[in-house]
Amino acid sequence: MGTTTKALSLLGYFTRARPLIGLSDMARLSGLNKATVHRLMGELAQAGFVEQAGSGREYRIGPAVMRLAALREHAVPMRDVAAQVLRDLSDATEETAHFSLMQGQTLSTVAYAYSPVHGTRVTMEDAEVLMLHATSSGLAVLAYSPRDLVDAVLQAPLTARTPQTITDPAEIRALLTEIRAQGVAESVSGFEEDVHSHAAPIFDARGCAMGAVAVAAPTVRMDDALAAHIRASVKAQALRLTRMLGGFPPADYPKDSHDTVAGPAPATA
Amino acid sequence: MGTTTKALSLLGYFTRARPLIGLSDMARLSGLNKATVHRLMGELAQAGFVEQAGSGREYRIGPAVMRLAALREHAVPMRDVAAQVLRDLSDATEETAHFSLMQGQTLSTVAYAYSPVHGTRVTMEDAEVLMLHATSSGLAVLAYSPRDLVDAVLQAPLTARTPQTITDPAEIRALLTEIRAQGVAESVSGFEEDVHSHAAPIFDARGCAMGAVAVAAPTVRMDDALAAHIRASVKAQALRLTRMLGGFPPADYPKDSHDTVAGPAPATA
DNA sequence: AACCAATGGTTCACATAATGAACCGAACAA
DNA sequence: TTGTTCGGTTCATTATGTGAACCATTGGTT
Structure with a gap:
């Protein structure tokens, strides 16, 4: 392992819960x-x-990172980063992939990618506003949102976009619990007829859900095999996008044991 | 020079104007x-x-800095604290206020606030690097910096950003003495043409200058009354920010006994 | 096509720079 | 006193980093 890698890995031991680390502690943590x-x-x-x-004389993260973060923010607008991930996701699933972000109390589409494989596909609109209770993306975000937001959304009248839209607050709350267990949300014809979508949340640097990545397929093409494949893909790519945007999933976010999405791994030593 | 230092120094070559750097370019820039x-x-x-x-295959700043920046911001919410003070300062002066911090041997912008009053205003960039000898902020910091730093800065070639930039080391030293007497530094078109700025230093817990707060106005709007108002305001707000960040001014920092610049608007408005 | 000057990337003999056990002085506790 | 920690330092050993010269591509010129 290179010296620089060792030095940088030390920075990985700082967390929200442990923002100050002493010399001896750091030596213990890193094994150096x-x-x-x-x-x-x-x-x-x-x-x-x-x-x-x-x-x-404990150490903490210094001011230099602020300058770099400002540069990064300027250099890498989220849409571009997301576009890349979405392309991979739509390639992998052969269906439409999209990314949406919370803005205020609504979720709006930021970017999407189509797969060229099938003649029929779910189409998206730019900056489309997604209802939180009626879309897989919205449910994915809600599942990892603070109580306040969930309460606010569920106490407002829940309009039914389709006959299949779930509008019972209690039913949705149960759904959210299930989503937290899975790490993936699902919606069958809840927003558009004949569309079956899966979504996974995107987290910011504080571990709050700030948006979601979803894959939407025509219901006629959906079967158990495809659903399983999409679930795994969307989850993996959502994690990847979370990392690319500088965020990280909360501790209780379910990890699939198999997929190893490369990340800023701490010391392997 | 340690290997890690070399690696980290490479990050310093990324700027707002140069967010992408290729391998060969980086080698040229760094001399490695x-x-x-x-x-x-x-x-x-x-x-x-x-x-x-x-x-x-060019390089740019990566996502890891975002996580660290979030941690830093969480541990030391300087940006938030400063933002509040800057808002008050720009409201009081009706001009652009900004806050910059020393990082190594350069001064870089952390936060700024615009006043909505005038249609024309001095604009700022995130993470802009300010030259120490050519900006009021830089002079304010230098005036309260250890001899070593001043010598190091003044013996390096002083580039002229504008025809008005002061590049004579002796002249700058004289200026620093004057600044220490006033507690406020001033620069007329030294960094950008047609910008007149005033700055006061921010001190850390040891009483060392760690940055500066400044107010920048178009030269056409500057007159004796506004200058006097800005001087008093920037000094008062800098002291306030110093205290909010847990620092305190050195014993020899000039205190204005009379003016208490709590009042919001200037008389001329 | 042939040529040139860039680019990003790789190799390997060499020596510089990183390593870690043992050490220090200072706090703090029993 | 003795025994813990803590942050920080020393120095013989060697692992690690270094750079001239080397590819393989690419894009532009002639």
Whole structure:
């Protein structure tokens, strides 16, 4: 393992729950020698990536990352990043993939990608507003949203877009629990007739659901095999997009044991 | 120079104007061997600090910094705190207010606020790097910086951003003495043409200057009354921000006994 | 087609820079 | 006192990083 990799891996041990780490703690966490950690932290500190908190001599994330984050935000608009992931997702599933973001209390479509494989496909509109209770994307977001939002949405009148739209608040709450267990939401003809969609949430840097990635297929093409494939794909790609956008899933988000989506892994040592 | 320092220094070459950098360019910019840069960028990429943009094989800042920035912001909500102070300052002066922090040996913009009053205003960019000798913020910081830093900055070649930029080290040293007497630095068209700015330093918990708050106005609007108002406001708000961030001014920082610039609008409005 | 000058990327002999066991002085507790 | 921690330092050993020279591609010129 390269020296730089070691140094950068140290940054991975800072979390929301553990924003301050002392020298000895860091040595323990990383499994590296205390002297090594000291030198690496010194270099990180000199570059402004960490700094020593005033009172103790513990370290915390430094100001340099703010500058880089501002650059990243400017250089990489979310749509472009999402477009890439959606293309992969629609290729993998041979169906329509789309990405939507919460804006205020509504969910609106940001980007989508079609698969060229089938002649019939689910089509999307730019900036379409998705109802939270009637779409798989909306349910995926709701399942990982704070109670306030869920209550606000479910106490408002729930309009039925189709005869299949679920409008009973109690039924939806039960659904949300199930979604949290699965990590994937599902909707059959809830928003558009004859559309069967699966969605997984996208999380921001605080671990809050900020949107969702979904795959929508005509109901006639859906069967158990395709559904299983889509569920796995959408979940994997949603995790990938979450990471690409700099967010990370909450601790209780169900992990599939098999798929290993590359991420900023901590020390393997 | 340590390997880690070299790797991290590469990140410093990304700017707003240059968000994508190729391998050869990076080697040129950093003065390092291409093979070295390749390996370092590889390690940075593996950790998510850079990534290779889809089209070319050029590098850009990666998603990992977003996570760290969120952590930093959570631990040290400087940006939020500053935003509040800047809003008050721009309201009070009816001009653009901004806050910048020293990172290593450069000063970079952290936050800013515009006043809605005038149609023309000085505009800012996120994460813009301010030259220490050519901006009021830079001079304010230098005036309260240790001798080493001042010497290092003034012995390097001082580039002139505009014809009005002061590039004579002796002249700048004289200026710094004056700034220490006033507690406020001033720059007329030193960084951008037709911009007149005033700045006051922000101190950390040890009483060292760690950044500056400034108000920038179009030169055409500047007159004695506005200048006096801005000087008082920027000084008062800088002191306030210093305190809010847990720092305090050094003993020799000039205190204005009389003006209490709590009042919002200037007389001229 | 042939040529040139870029690009990103790779190799390997060499030496610089990283490593870690043992050490220090300072707090704090029993 | 003794025994813990803690952050930080030293220095012989060697793993790690380095860079001149090398490919393989690409895009532009002649």
